[in-house]
Amino acid sequence: MDVPLYLRPRIEPPLASLLGAAPFLHSLVDALGSPLNVLLPETIAENAARFRAVYRRHRLTGRLYFAHKANRSSALVRRLAADDPAAVGIDVASLEELRHALGCGFTGDRVMATGPKDPEFLWLAARVGATVNLDSPRELEQLAALVRGHGLGRVRVLARLSGFESTAGQSGTGTRVLSRRSRFGTPVRDAETLWSALERHSDAVELTGLAYHLDTTGLEEKARALEQCVLLMDACRERGLAPRAVDIGGGFGVGYVADAGEWQRWTTALSEAVLGGRPPLTWRGHGYGLRNEGGTVRGSVALYPGHRPDAGPDYLDELLSLPAPVLGREPGTLLLEHLHDLHIEPGRSLVDQCGLSLARVLDVRGTGADPDPYLVRLGMNAGDVSLEEHGVLMDPVLLSRGDPSGDGRDGDPEAERPVGVHLVGNLCLEADLITRRLVFLPRLPRPGDVLAFVNTAGYAMDFHAHHAQRQPSARTVAVEREGDSWRWCPDEDYWPITPPGGTPA
Numbered sequence: 001m002d003v004p005l006y007l008r009p010r011i012e013p014p015l016a017s018l019l020g021a022a023p024f025l026h027s028l029v030d031a032l033g034s035p036l037n038v039l040l041p042e043t044i045a046e047n048a049a050r051f052r053a054v055y056r057r058h059r060l061t062g063r064l065y066f067a068h069k070a071n072r073s074s075a076l077v078r079r080l081a082a083d084d085p086a087a088v089g090i091d092v093a094s095l096e097e098l099r100h101a102l103g104c105g106f107t108g109d110r111v112m113a114t115g116p117k118d119p120e121f122l123w124l125a126a127r128v129g130a131t132v133n134l135d136s137p138r139e140l141e142q143l144a145a146l147v148r149g150h151g152l153g154r155v156r157v158l159a160r161l162s163g164f165e166s167t168a169g170q171s172g173t174g175t176r177v178l179s180r181r182s183r184f185g186t187p188v189r190d191a192e193t194l195w196s197a198l199e200r201h202s203d204a205v206e207l208t209g210l211a212y213h214l215d216t217t218g219l220e221e222k223a224r225a226l227e228q229c230v231l232l233m234d235a236c237r238e239r240g241l242a243p244r245a246v247d248i249g250g251g252f253g254v255g256y257v258a259d260a261g262e263w264q265r266w267t268t269a270l271s272e273a274v275l276g277g278r279p280p281l282t283w284r285g286h287g288y289g290l291r292n293e294g295g296t297v298r299g300s301v302a303l304y305p306g307h308r309p310d311a312g313p314d315y316l317d318e319l320l321s322l323p324a325p326v327l328g329r330e331p332g333t334l335l336l337e338h339l340h341d342l343h344i345e346p347g348r349s350l351v352d353q354c355g356l357s358l359a360r361v362l363d364v365r366g367t368g369a370d371p372d373p374y375l376v377r378l379g380m381n382a383g384d385v386s387l388e389e390h391g392v393l394m395d396p397v398l399l400s401r402g403d404p405s406g407d408g409r410d411g412d413p414e415a416e417r418p419v420g421v422h423l424v425g426n427l428c429l430e431a432d433l434i435t436r437r438l439v440f441l442p443r444l445p446r447p448g449d450v451l452a453f454v455n456t457a458g459y460a461m462d463f464h465a466h467h468a469q470r471q472p473s474a475r476t477v478a479v480e481r482e483g484d485s486w487r488w489c490p491d492e493d494y495w496p497i498t499p500p501g502g503t504p505a
């Protein structure tokens with residue numbers, strides 16, 4: 001085999017020390033089964049503190065709303081509910097997420113209701129005093145009718161916008177740029193109609209801000225949208241509306257792969273493999289969006305950018321510091337000068353380093369194929385760790401059975417060399433691959449070993465989990481450091497006043 005093409009994950013403390021406790025993790029899987037999700041509730045609070053430090057650096061006020069959709073856990077939501085109410089709220093995108101947030105200790109005034117909403121969701125949001133992030137003028141009509149029909153108090157609303165247009169280039173003489181299309185929010189070109197509707201319904205709703213969420217990593221596109229919101233807020237004021245916050249949604253991102261060089265090498269090798277210049281790196285030559293057209297690589301890689309030096313709070317900092325295209329001010333300065341609050345809705349980035357998914361190795365089978373002769377079957381399926389679904393590629397960490405160091409150096413030297421394997425799931429389905437990528441591990445796993453997929457708390461842990469073939473879906477536990485060891489409790493039993501498995505503080 002060539003040099004192993006590792007994509008080793010970025011692992012920071014305390015996740016790193018949790019992985020060092022291989023016997024503890026093995027004992028959890030022995031007791032609770034495979035797959036198993038493990039969460040670190042303290043880390044979400046630390047991540048929130050990092051975002052707040054960026055607010056302080058830019059002297060901005062406003063709230064961080066955790067995008068609940070990233071993870072179903074109660075422990076994470078309860079831990080955030082215990083945080084500073086003025087600074088930390090929650091973004092819920094369904095009736096059940098709203099009920100869950102309230103049950104975890106969030107009061108209605110800390111809740112932002114986003115996404116498309118059915119009448120029950122709208123009613124409960126209005127009833128508990130949540131802010132409704134309006135998806136469309138039609139939703140505004142529905143909400144206003146509910147408020148009047150049920151004698152509810154005036155509801156705070158944000159107007160979610162999409163289809164931002166702007167002119168690229170500092171001088172304003174460049175080309176017209178349209179932000180990516182979205183099926184959510186009111187297109188900016190229809191803003192006038194929306195403002196009129198908000199005026200018409202001012203007895204039922206109060207416009208407190210404008211919002212967007214752009215599904216892109218592009219900083220400039222986001223900065224342009226932010227600037228347009230500020231301009232539109234000026235226009236709103238002129239007609240007597242009084243929005244005072246800009247909600248810039250989520251999408252601050254996570255750096256999954258530790259080493260830029262490994263990411264670079266792997267993506268280069270993928271192109272070479274697509275061209276046939278090296279053995280395939282994927283199951284049946286899958287190209288992740290790339291294809292060979294007459295000896296030239298065509299298409300674009302449909303993958304999450306694995307190595308991201310500036311993600312999460314650093315990305316927010318960069319966005320706020322970017323020169324703005326039209327008004328000539330950095331977005332942070334612009335918000336400060338206009339005395340606008342800044343709201344954010346981080347999902348993935350807020351649960352960065354907050355957990356891992358464990359799977360027991362059930363079977364290791366040689367196929368005789370070269371260069372990727374091994375199928376490693378796990379006690380989980382692709383729905384249990386849906387990294388592939390989100391285009392996130394990174395290696396699992398091999399936790400050897402009976403090897404406290406977890407580094408795998410405990411057996412036959414021939415089996416101790418790096419090896420490329422295909423990780424397959426527990427469903428009777430050809431397509432059930434944990435990843436289509438050939439995964440390089442420091443040695444061939446053995447049945448009974450555990451693979452730890454780290455940093456799965458954002459969308460990969462439970463977003464796509466299902467009960468096909470009645471396979472068990474993962475239980476989730478919360479863990480916390482206790483001196484040199486770890487204690488745990490079921491996710492649903494975690495409360496921020498009680499250490500996992502311990503007595504109330």
Ligand SMILES: Cc1ncc(COP(=O)(O)O)c(C=O)c1O
Nearest residue numbers: 067213250251252345346347348
């Ligand atoms: C409205 C809205 N806000 C926030 C988020 C969270 O995005 P991320 O997890 O990328 O931070 C999403 C994700 O889909 C969203 O739709």
